[in-house]
Amino acid sequence: MASHRKPKQHPLTSNTVRTAATLALAGAATATLLDGTGHAAPRLTTAQLRDRVDRFYQQAEVATERYNGAKEKAHAAETALGGLQDEAARKTQRLNAARDALGSVATAQYRDGSVPTGMRLLLSSTPGQYLDRASLADQAGSREAVAVDRFRHELRDVQQVRTTAGTRLAELKRQQSSIARDKHTIEAKLNEARQLLDRMPAPARTAVEQGDITSAPAHAVAAVVPAAAQAVHTASTTGRAAKAVAFAYAALGKPYVWGATGPSAFDCSGLTQAAWQAAGVSLPRTTYTQINSGRRIARGQLAPGDLVFFYSGVSHVGIYVGNGQMIHAPHPGAPVRLAPVDEMPFAGAARPA
Numbered sequence: 001m002a003s004h005r006k007p008k009q010h011p012l013t014s015n016t017v018r019t020a021a022t023l024a025l026a027g028a029a030t031a032t033l034l035d036g037t038g039h040a041a042p043r044l045t046t047a048q049l050r051d052r053v054d055r056f057y058q059q060a061e062v063a064t065e066r067y068n069g070a071k072e073k074a075h076a077a078e079t080a081l082g083g084l085q086d087e088a089a090r091k092t093q094r095l096n097a098a099r100d101a102l103g104s105v106a107t108a109q110y111r112d113g114s115v116p117t118g119m120r121l122l123l124s125s126t127p128g129q130y131l132d133r134a135s136l137a138d139q140a141g142s143r144e145a146v147a148v149d150r151f152r153h154e155l156r157d158v159q160q161v162r163t164t165a166g167t168r169l170a171e172l173k174r175q176q177s178s179i180a181r182d183k184h185t186i187e188a189k190l191n192e193a194r195q196l197l198d199r200m201p202a203p204a205r206t207a208v209e210q211g212d213i214t215s216a217p218a219h220a221v222a223a224v225v226p227a228a229a230q231a232v233h234t235a236s237t238t239g240r241a242a243k244a245v246a247f248a249y250a251a252l253g254k255p256y257v258w259g260a261t262g263p264s265a266f267d268c269s270g271l272t273q274a275a276w277q278a279a280g281v282s283l284p285r286t287t288y289t290q291i292n293s294g295r296r297i298a299r300g301q302l303a304p305g306d307l308v309f310f311y312s313g314v315s316h317v318g319i320y321v322g323n324g325q326m327i328h329a330p331h332p333g334a335p336v337r338l339a340p341v342d343e344m345p346f347a348g349a350a351r352p353a
Contacts, residue, residue, distance in 0.1 A: 267329055
């Protein structure tokens with residue numbers, strides 16, 4: 001009698017429960033894909049966020065110095081390529097002139113007919129005429145040989161210049177590719193740093209953006225003194241070092257822009273290069289080349305004007321101004337500032353002058 005009725009569904013097989021189970025499984029799968037563990041990502045402390053931001057900034061600076069080096073090499077290759085192209089144009093003009101001269105010799109031979117020169121001389125009517133024509137034939141042969149040699153020489157020169165230009169062009173393209181890669185790395189690291197900064201409390205975010213390093217030893221932070229006091233301390237500095245230090249003080253507050261060498265913005269090696277340029281000393285562009293310019297200095301021998309380098313890869317540089325302080329361009333968002341030398345891992349120092 002009740003055979004036509006649908007069997008009663010078990011509670012666990014109802015559509016509602018199945019839908020809920022499906023959603024739960026989907027949510028678990030999504031969580032697993034997002035963090036790789038299926039568990040919520042741990043909330044980072046402000047200190048941990050700051051450490052990660054600092055690490056991203058340092059990685060960006062490593063890429064910035066590579067970018068600066070690649071740009072310098074690309075500029076050198078481009079300049080050399082331009083010179084080679086000009087040289088190739090000049091040599092091609094000479095090659096064309098040599099080709100024209102060789103063509104004139106060939107045309108003259110064609111006009112004279114195909115009778116060999118010796119046979120034409122033997123047909124001369126008098127011995128005197130024979131000797132005169134023999135002398136002229138020798139001269140013509142010499143001119144022909146000179147024309148051929150000149151053409152070969154000019155052709156060889158043009159080929160050599162074009163080969164060298166091809167090498168320079170290939171080098172330029174390699175450096176341009178390197179610039180593009182490093183630029184992408186810089187922008188990616190800075191974007192990661194900005195995302196972490198957005199998660200930090202406002203006071204801590206402001207401190208990082210201004211270049212303050214709260215993780216530095218307490219004695220190092222306490223050692224910071226006003227710039228005016230430092231100016232008095234370095235007043236006795238003379239010569240080129242004094243000019244470099246004065247330039248650095250004048251740059252205080254100017255923004256950090258990666259790849260910049262002034263006058264309105266700087267990156268770290270751009271600041272030190274510009275400071276010593278103002279003192280009449282030409283420094284290379286990157287931190288890892290600046291450390292090899294001038295004389296290496298022990299930490300205990302630091303004097304105002306010396307270059308101080310940081311991190312194992314020598315990826316950051318500042319200019320020492322005395323009393324344990326330096327002026328440096330910290331990172332994007334942080335202006336050129338006075339800071340203790342102890343706030344970063346010290347890698348070495350050099351005295352340009």
